[in-house]
Amino acid sequence: MQFSSQLLENAVNEFAKLPGIGKKTALRLVLHLVKQDETLVAHFSNTIAKMRNEIKFCNRCYNISDTVTCNICSNPMRQQNTICVVENIRDVIAIENTQQFSGLYHVLGGVISPLDGLGPEQLTIEALVNRIQNEAIEEVIFALNPNIQGDTTIYYIGRMLKETNVKITTIARGIAFGGELEFADEMTLAKSISNRITVDHYISN
Amino acid sequence: MQFSSQLLENAVNEFAKLPGIGKKTALRLVLHLVKQDETLVAHFSNTIAKMRNEIKFCNRCYNISDTVTCNICSNPMRQQNTICVVENIRDVIAIENTQQFSGLYHVLGGVISPLDGLGPEQLTIEALVNRIQNEAIEEVIFALNPNIQGDTTIYYIGRMLKETNVKITTIARGIAFGGELEFADEMTLAKSISNRITVDHYISN
Numbered sequence: 001m002q003f004s005s006q007l008l009e010n011a012v013n014e015f016a017k018l019p020g021i022g023k024k025t026a027l028r029l030v031l032h033l034v035k036q037d038e039t040l041v042a043h044f045s046n047t048i049a050k051m052r053n054e055i056k057f058c059n060r061c062y063n064i065s066d067t068v069t070c071n072i073c074s075n076p077m078r079q080q081n082t083i084c085v086v087e088n089i090r091d092v093i094a095i096e097n098t099q100q101f102s103g104l105y106h107v108l109g110g111v112i113s114p115l116d117g118l119g120p121e122q123l124t125i126e127a128l129v130n131r132i133q134n135e136a137i138e139e140v141i142f143a144l145n146p147n148i149q150g151d152t153t154i155y156y157i158g159r160m161l162k163e164t165n166v167k168i169t170t171i172a173r174g175i176a177f178g179g180e181l182e183f184a185d186e187m188t189l190a191k192s193i194s195n196r197i198t199v200d201h202y203i204s205n
Numbered sequence: 206m207q208f209s210s211q212l213l214e215n216a217v218n219e220f221a222k223l224p225g226i227g228k229k230t231a232l233r234l235v236l237h238l239v240k241q242d243e244t245l246v247a248h249f250s251n252t253i254a255k256m257r258n259e260i261k262f263c264n265r266c267y268n269i270s271d272t273v274t275c276n277i278c279s280n281p282m283r284q285q286n287t288i289c290v291v292e293n294i295r296d297v298i299a300i301e302n303t304q305q306f307s308g309l310y311h312v313l314g315g316v317i318s319p320l321d322g323l324g325p326e327q328l329t330i331e332a333l334v335n336r337i338q339n340e341a342i343e344e345v346i347f348a349l350n351p352n353i354q355g356d357t358t359i360y361y362i363g364r365m366l367k368e369t370n371v372k373i374t375t376i377a378r379g380i381a382f383g384g385e386l387e388f389a390d391e392m393t394l395a396k397s398i399s400n401r402i403t404v405d406h407y408i409s410n
Binding site: 001002003004005006007008010011014017018019020021025027028029030031032033034036038041042043044045046047048049050051052053054055063064065066070071072088089090092093096097 | 206207208209210211212213215216219222223224225226230232233234235236237238239241243246247248249250251252253254255256257258259260268269270271275276277293294295297298301302
């Protein structure tokens, strides 16, 4: 694509570096900004730069935070004896949106995946084990994506926690709402049968 | 969507103001930036702010430009007696990419569309007529989108140019490459027959 303006071209190239944004979309976004008031665009760019400069990762759970300790960890109303272990920040947001969990989180920063060069040292596993040993934790809920890497990570951490008294659980795997039995894969269907729940329990939740 | 960080939320809201970007996509973009180096993100935001602050519209053709007069208008190698009239900057980029046009442009900033509150006064029509009267222009090519608003604009400007000697043309409308005759609408097919061209002419181009 040829541009008659270097400024335009630079801005388009910057937007096109973002994931899922190609040159054409980038051009559309930049031309939208050209039409906006200067102060609005200054506000846009300042907000982004400020976010990147000032954002922190919570020193306890590694969630994204404005402060040294995030507002979930520092909230005394949250259940302090339960940790939900997730892969990344997006999972925290997804679970928070359900409003069904009132404990604490721990963000691993990924799952063990040797093919991607991610070993236990690259994740916050050591910090998690320290928390469990020092913070009177009673239950650790693994909310990882159901795949081999996720299961490996659960197994790895589970072994490290063998000697502690902590209860280890994982979120239920089964047929999703709106899903159809006949199209479910065998593994999911098998798990949903072997991990069946009593109807009383199902209805009361 | 609930965020544990105000900084994150502000940045997501800014991205979500862009056209075609929803909250989920905005979050994905912001989390991508969080992972990037601070200097890269500063470069991103500076480039956008600088672009908006310094970008100009050419004082001759209203194309986007880094300088008072754009580099197409100030290029002495371009044919100075032909103006291609387009609706917006994106059309200039599209035509430039074909490398088939070596004249000058004039960006109208839209087409006459009373329903959208766009009358001739909101467009750069007066400036176009002035250019044609003052700049030894021999041909004006209308490259507007083929719809009622585009045709109205051509008709309106054409009437203003009646007393000048300038040749007025419009880009060909017909069956697009890869299109199929049987699926073409009647109007396009009718135009493509009445405006047929000799094969010699077709092949030599």
